[in-house]
Amino acid sequence: MTSLLKLQRLRKSYGERRLLDLDGLEIETGHAYAVTGGNGAGKSTLLRILAGLEPGEIAGFGFRGVPLTHGRLPDDVRHDIVYVHQHPYLFHTSVAHNIGYGLAARGVHGTERGRLVEEAIAWAGVGHLRGAPPAKLSGGEKQRVALARAKVLKPRLFLLDEPTASLDGEARGQVIALIRQLVQDNSSLLIACHDRELIELPGMRRFHLESGRLLEA
């Protein structure tokens, strides 16, 4: 077993209310984890803290065996973790620009970026949306573009926040199919979700958040 991310003692409070009080959390390389829990249990907050988008009181944080001072993650670690919102935000440019955004931020340009973007577009099955204004896409389409935008970066850890929430029917099935592929490809994922079909994907491990505590289910 190779440890990808190891967290010791995480606390998060809003005023008097303690939302998270975790003794620890360990994520192994190449495994997918579902974090379940009721509404307001702190699933999204946990993911946002791990993504560096929200502060939390953390006693120790290690990534790939290297201890880090959380709060200011070095670039190489920031580039290894990609967070996808429950309702992904797409920049008001184009689908291809959105998918290539992180590559540009990493200094990947020209034909190489174009090739990788095309691969990601094909993977997510969003080629027909190439000319559509991103703001006009449906929730499921936005989620697929956001997954392609994350996957193209080949992160070591995907943090997916309720990826199928408010989706149903075909759109939900398409998103689950993409996540199933990520799991089958041995990507490391931490997914906040309620969706039973996602939780029961083959190989999915499960954590349950209750009263701020993380229980391995």
Add this chain to the structure above:
Amino acid sequence: MSLLDATGAAFRLLFGGDPELWGIVFVSLKVALLGLALAAPLGVVLGYLLAMHRFPGRRTLVVLTQSLLAFPTVVVGLVLYMLLSRQGPLGSFALLFTQDAMILGQAILAFPILVAYTLSAVQGADPRAHETAVSLGARPLRAALTTLNETRFAVLAGVINGFGRAISEVGCALMIGGNIAGVTRNITTAIALETSKGEFAQGIALGMVLVVLALGVNVAMAVLQGEGGMK
């Protein structure tokens, strides 16, 4: 000269290509645009920083900027006059009664508008825009440019509004420009002068140019707001 005669003469000046009249228009446009070019980068950067960061003195800066929005242009002109006059602390630069002084004055007038519009635009932006940029690996500068690009219509509305204030103000331009013919005489100072002399034709002609410019600014604002609404 009756109002009708003056209006007729104004049209003849406008369409006859009167070099003095169009020279005045050129000075106005040059000074306002350069003032805007000076103020825009600083105003947008300060507006962004005020919207995105919490730091000591932030509240004071916001209040100060908002106060500047309501500052009479003639007071800005007075302060600048005192700074730039020969006895003033900046007197050695010999800027008083030059176009450079007018550019500085109009930059100061446009600056709080740019800050206020950018602050409001970025504060009102979807926080996921910046978070997404950061999560995808953007460094602070790229994330800032991305956020500004996402709010570009509102920020550009600030730029256009800033131009509107610069091109239409008279108090500051008159005080620190001195209304020197062929040098610092712009549309608004020329209208004030010509009217006081009872020479209405040039004043009406310049007023028409100013109205067309103001209409252009408002049309541009409406188009931008429409574009923003299309997002």
